[in-house]
Amino acid sequence: MEPQGKIWMDGAFVDWADANVHVLTHSLHYGLAAFEGLRCYRGKSGSAIFRLHEHVDRLFESAHIAMMTIPYDKKQVAEAIVETVRINKLDACYIRPLVYIGYGAMGVYPGDNPIKLAVAAWKWGAYLGxxxxxxxxxxxxxxxxxxxxxxxxxxxxxxxxxxxxxxxxxxxxxxxxxxxxxxxxxxxxxxxxxxxxxxxxxxxxxxxxxxxxxxxxxxxxxxxxxxxxxxxxxxxxxxxxxxxxxxxxxxxxxxxxxxxxxxxxxxxxxxxxxxxxxxxxxxxxxxxxxxxxxxxxxxxxxx
The missing domain is CATH 3.20.10.10 (D-amino Acid Aminotransferase, subunit A, domain 2)
Structure with a gap:
């Protein structure tokens, strides 16, 4: 993975190297998080994200299944994805939004730990070669x-x-x-x-x-x-x-x-x-x- 400039985390862009979470982040220990994978392709008329809104819909569906309420609406998440590609000046890339349960209570029941959202993008060629x-x-x-x-x-x-x-x-x-x-x-x-x-x-x-x-x-x-x-x-x-x-x-x-x-x-x-x-x-x-x-x-x- 080639590091890019910025990652969107909870409403703000942070430097790639500083996009960190606490070691006691709940999802890190118990695996309850929802994510998506999208691709942006370079074309003759510029770059475009493939089926952005369908992916955002599925992210919200996955979070709903997992009983996690995303603290943003679909329009805000779609805009965050687009802006992540733009701010990193990527014309072709893979995009990874991640919804996860943050730091707070430890144990299987997460209590009222905050629900966090991050969006990263990076250059990625053919997955299987x-x-x-x-x-x-x-x-x-x-x-x-x-x-x-x-x-x-x-x-x-x-x-x-x-x-x-x-x-x-x-x-x-x-x-x-x-x-x-x-x-x-x-x-x-x-x-x-x-x-x-x-x-x-x-x-x-x-x-x-x-x-x-x-x-x-x-x-x-x-x-x-x-x-x-x-x-x-x-x-x-x-x-x-x-x-x-x-x-x-x-x-x-x-x-x-x-x-x-x-x-x-x-x-x-x-x-x-x-x-x-x-x-x-x-x-x-x-x-x-x-x-x-x-x-x-x-x-x-x-x-």
Whole structure:
């Protein structure tokens, strides 16, 4: 991570190196915090944040699920995100808003500890690497199971839930893979450590329904782009072996964007290269985020 100039913290910009919290900050100990990930892209007509308002909506939904009341309204948070990009003079970046429980009472019950908000932005290229974005990544099915809906409420983007992702990612990387794919508690494919999963068979797309997975904003965008191209998209459960025999597999997410998967559990997917539907949707996605698709201009907030 390349340090930038300023981070927005509770209504004011502070120097990057001074954006600190107390070691007894409640969320640091117990993991109850909500966050978002957004991207700002450089385009022909300048830079723009992709689906800013949808991300702000989801941040508020996650905080609501976690019983945290954000001390700002949605307009103020959206403005803080835009200003964080502007003040750091970034034309392309990743943006991280974080809502957390601050210093005060210690113990599982946070009492009336203050709810804090920070927004940071930094330069970040292809999350899974440029080669994976172009040629596909290698993944393994993890030994770790994704959350049950009544253990961790899966519609919330909650910091503590990602311990599960960290363990799965470390296991996959230690075994020489780029990413992990997790199954749900009933053994069906759920999602990656930070991505939604799509498979393509016989010209149709299938993706996990909104049961054990986060309601991905990039996922939603890609489903819409696919249907506009006349591709049938089913939201339905599927098994790990259906991934093995798929013609194409790809993952989506703010960080991962749209990344092909060329191999799972040492089994080649299709011909081992990004397939035609994956390539077409990846092209359409990047056309949108770079401001080249006027039909989806409403998805962009200009900086």
């Amino acid at each position: 440029d080669d994976a974005l172009a040629n596909g990544m290698r993944a393994r099915v993890s030994s770790f199971t994704r959350h049950h809906v009544n253990v961790s409420m899966t519609r919330g983007k909650i910091s503590g839930y990602y311990v599960n992702s960290i363990l799965a990612k470390r296991e996959a990387k230690a075994d020489g893979y780029d990413e992990a794919i997790m199954l749900d508690p009933e053994g069906y494919v759920s999602e990656g450590t930070g991505e939604n999963i799509f498979i393509v068979r016989k010209g149709r797309i299938k993706t996990t329904p909104l049961t054990s997975i986060l309601e991905g904003i990039t996922r939603n965008s890609v489903i819409e782009l696919a249907r506009e191209q006349g591709i049938v998209v089913q939201e339905d459960r599927f098994t790990r072996d259906e991934m093995y025999i798929a013609d194409e597999v790809f993952v989506t997410g703010t960080a991962a964007e749209l990344t092909p998967v060329r191999e799972i559990d040492n089994r080649r997917i299709g011909n081992g290269k990004p397939g035609p539907i994956t390539a077409a949707l990846q092209k359409a996605f990047f056309s949108v985020v770079r401001g080249e698709d006027a039909a989806h201009a409403s998805w962009l907030t200009r900086i």
